[in-house]
Amino acid sequence: MRFRLTGDQEALRAGMRELLGRRFDGAALRAAAGAPGRLDRGLWRELGAAGFFALRLPEADGGVGLGLPEAVLVFEEAGRALLPGPLAATHLAAADVPGAATGETVVARVDGGLVEWLAEADEVTGDASGAVPVRSVDPLTPLHRVPGPVPGPAPRPVPGPADPVAVLLTAAEQLGTATRACELAVQHARTRVQFGQPIGAFQAVKHLCAEMLVRAETARAAVYAAAVTSAPADIAAARLLADEAAVRGTRDCLQVHGGMGFTWESEVHLHLKRAWVRAQRAGSNAEGEEMLAAELLG
Amino acid sequence: MDLSYTPEEEEFRARLREWLAKVLPGLPPKPDPEDWPGRRAYDLGWQRTLYDAGYADVHWGASPTTRLIFLEETEKAGAPYVGANFVGLLHAGPTIATEGTEEQRARWLAPILRGDEVWCQGFSEPDAGSDLAALRTRAWRDGDHYVVSGSKIWTSHAEVADWCELLVRTDPAAPRHRGITWLAMPMDAPGVTVRPLRTLAGSAEFAEVFLDEVRVPVANRVGAENDGWRVTMVTLSFERGTAFVGEVVACRRVLGDLARVAHRNGAWDDPELRRRLGRLNAEFRALWRLTQWNVSEAEGRGVPGVGGSVFKLRYSHARQELYDAAAAVLGPDALDLDRPWVLDRLSSLSYTIAAGTSQIQRNIVAERILGLPKGR
Numbered sequence A: 001m002r003f004r005l006t007g008d009q010e011a012l013r014a015g016m017r018e019l020l021g022r023r024f025d026g027a028a029l030r031a032a033a034g035a036p037g038r039l040d041r042g043l044w045r046e047l048g049a050a051g052f053f054a055l056r057l058p059e060a061d062g063g064v065g066l067g068l069p070e071a072v073l074v075f076e077e078a079g080r081a082l083l084p085g086p087l088a089a090t091h092l093a094a095a096d097v098p099g100a101a102t103g104e105t106v107v108a109r110v111d112g113g114l115v116e117w118l119a120e121a122d123e124v125t126g127d128a129s130g131a132v133p134v135r136s137v138d139p140l141t142p143l144h145r146v147p148g149p150v151p152g153p154a155p156r157p158v159p160g161p162a163d164p165v166a167v168l169l170t171a172a173e174q175l176g177t178a179t180r181a182c183e184l185a186v187q188h189a190r191t192r193v194q195f196g197q198p199i200g201a202f203q204a205v206k207h208l209c210a211e212m213l214v215r216a217e218t219a220r221a222a223v224y225a226a227a228v229t230s231a232p233a234d235i236a237a238a239r240l241l242a243d244e245a246a247v248r249g250t251r252d253c254l255q256v257h258g259g260m261g262f263t264w265e266s267e268v269h270l271h272l273k274r275a276w277v278r279a280q281r282a283g284s285n286a287e288g289e290e291m292l293a294a295e296l297l298g
Numbered sequence B: 001m002d003l004s005y006t007p008e009e010e011e012f013r014a015r016l017r018e019w020l021a022k023v024l025p026g027l028p029p030k031p032d033p034e035d036w037p038g039r040r041a042y043d044l045g046w047q048r049t050l051y052d053a054g055y056a057d058v059h060w061g062a063s064p065t066t067r068l069i070f071l072e073e074t075e076k077a078g079a080p081y082v083g084a085n086f087v088g089l090l091h092a093g094p095t096i097a098t099e100g101t102e103e104q105r106a107r108w109l110a111p112i113l114r115g116d117e118v119w120c121q122g123f124s125e126p127d128a129g130s131d132l133a134a135l136r137t138r139a140w141r142d143g144d145h146y147v148v149s150g151s152k153i154w155t156s157h158a159e160v161a162d163w164c165e166l167l168v169r170t171d172p173a174a175p176r177h178r179g180i181t182w183l184a185m186p187m188d189a190p191g192v193t194v195r196p197l198r199t200l201a202g203s204a205e206f207a208e209v210f211l212d213e214v215r216v217p218v219a220n221r222v223g224a225e226n227d228g229w230r231v232t233m234v235t236l237s238f239e240r241g242t243a244f245v246g247e248v249v250a251c252r253r254v255l256g257d258l259a260r261v262a263h264r265n266g267a268w269d270d271p272e273l274r275r276r277l278g279r280l281n282a283e284f285r286a287l288w289r290l291t292q293w294n295v296s297e298a299e300g301r302g303v304p305g306v307g308g309s310v311f312k313l314r315y316s317h318a319r320q321e322l323y324d325a326a327a328a329v330l331g332p333d334a335l336d337l338d339r340p341w342v343l344d345r346l347s348s349l350s351y352t353i354a355a356g357t358s359q360i361q362r363n364i365v366a367e368r369i370l371g372l373p374k375g376r
């Protein structure tokens, strides 16, 4: 058993981090938050060229020929950088929608009652008819609402269980956010001085940070293992832990930042809001919990 | 990232399973929890059985993955837990193995492995718990002996132990961490008095140990005089390694049993309870994966990493949540000590205290992993 990143996986992760650091740094993040609803098509194509969307397509089909563990690593990086756009939707459409694999085509996806990035998308997976725009809580994720199943001549199908790969990729993004929230909190706790010492020396702050790490690392083990086994129960478990790590982690990160954390200017709220958006995606926590409960009865 | 096992590891597992299936039915019945001599004999007997079959030193000699498989399979098969052998196999033994002289290894390791001798851990004192370096039990040199006076507390298995890994203060003038020495003290030495303490679960799992001018040969010192703190840190890092593998396997079994009981008694119809059990399923799956992750790290680096503190924090709370959920399933029966899980629920309360409280673990995570400054 060697449940660690291989050299190739480390290199892949480092490469993605480097690309995002270069093309989507803190300044770009704030600029994007200031111009909501606009997707950087150049960056999208660059992601395509780097294999982000074609990662799991066979090499014979022009893909990179890698698997879920690698997909999880690049999605974690995207989550960490807070990269905007319908990443999972386009990745999942890579085999079917022309141009999705290369980043030429932006694909949105109807998920539950919501669609992210509908106005910017060239293609939509699912039935988005009747969609109405929502004033999105996350400035970096434009949202539309689609009406629920309605009776009539062409009834909209009741959505089935969420695609497990969509669930896992969402969990990977949440993991990236959880990790980033912990890093941001620790950075701030080391440098902000009150009562004559860095606030990170106060145990109340220290313990918030420690718990953020514990949640993130537990989620990491679950997410990576689910990517290796792709077993539905492992994926559901990974999702529950990653959602918790991201949603609670970003909250605690905000708390550690004090008043600064409540400002529009600080990036903390962007992480928190994205964690909330992702928590609505690809099935609910309740569904995951019910599934895992049923699994106990074997 | 690979969760599969090598052919050698799978073969080890298969042979172990086969052996367990053969040997477990012949074990004597489990002794009464109050019958200490019986428990000692039972635990040592199991260790002897392991020894005769060549599995005795799996805790030190084997690779971390082999150890993981061993702990997983023995727990799944319902084999006895280490019990009274805990300190010998997981604390004192590994410490002597790394820090002891050739002679010391020869004297103490074989009896631990053969199931001949029981060890206990005399670290904590009434005024030195989390702040272990505040310990005050004194030792003076008198020729080729140390003379030890003071008291220890919360010493598990003290009543049945042959040896105690003892921390004493040999230089009160030195800075706190530099005046401590690690001694192997025979529990039958004159001047050692053991007074059992009842735990909240009703049984006497630990004790106070009073030391009145106990003479311990200088030859029983492991490491240099006043170097005991460093020697101790070796022990503690073992404590935070693979120590909980069997327990995570056991918790997952309990959770399955719990779901089946809930299904039978109607508690299952409550969606809130179902979801709580579902979340615990996620929790223990993740803890199992975290164990595998930490084992792989240890395998790669040769020593258990700080990941042990992350694991211990999460696990000790999860275990308490598991038995709280059990109480929710049991309803009024949760107050009946004769019901399964009720005593386990009580025992689980020690998990966030023993072997470093959760608060201390959070300090460790924050300072050693995250690099946050120490408070003043």
Ligand SMILES: Cc1cc2nc3c(=O)[nH]c(=O)nc-3n(C[C@H](O)[C@H](O)[C@H](O)COP(=O)(O)OP(=O)(O)OC[C@H]3O[C@@H](n4cnc5c(N)ncnc54)[C@H](O)[C@@H]3O)c2cc1C
Binding pocket: A203, B120, B121, B122, B123, B124, B126, B128, B129, B130, B131, B153, B154, B155, B156, B157, B206, B350, B353, B354, B355, B356, B357, B358, B359, B360, B363
């Ligand atoms: C079942 C069981 C078995 C044990 N077996 C053994 C054994 O065999 N040998 C042995 O030597 N010891 C043993 N112990 C002792 C155990 O290691 C100590 O209980 C533990 O280290 C805590 O010390 P304490 O009990 O003195 O509590 P204290 O240190 O007094 O702690 C009391 C409370 O204060 C908090 N606290 C203390 N310091 C800090 C700090 N710096 N920051 C934040 N909070 C703090 C703690 O978290 C705790 O909540 C055992 C304990 C138990 C419960």
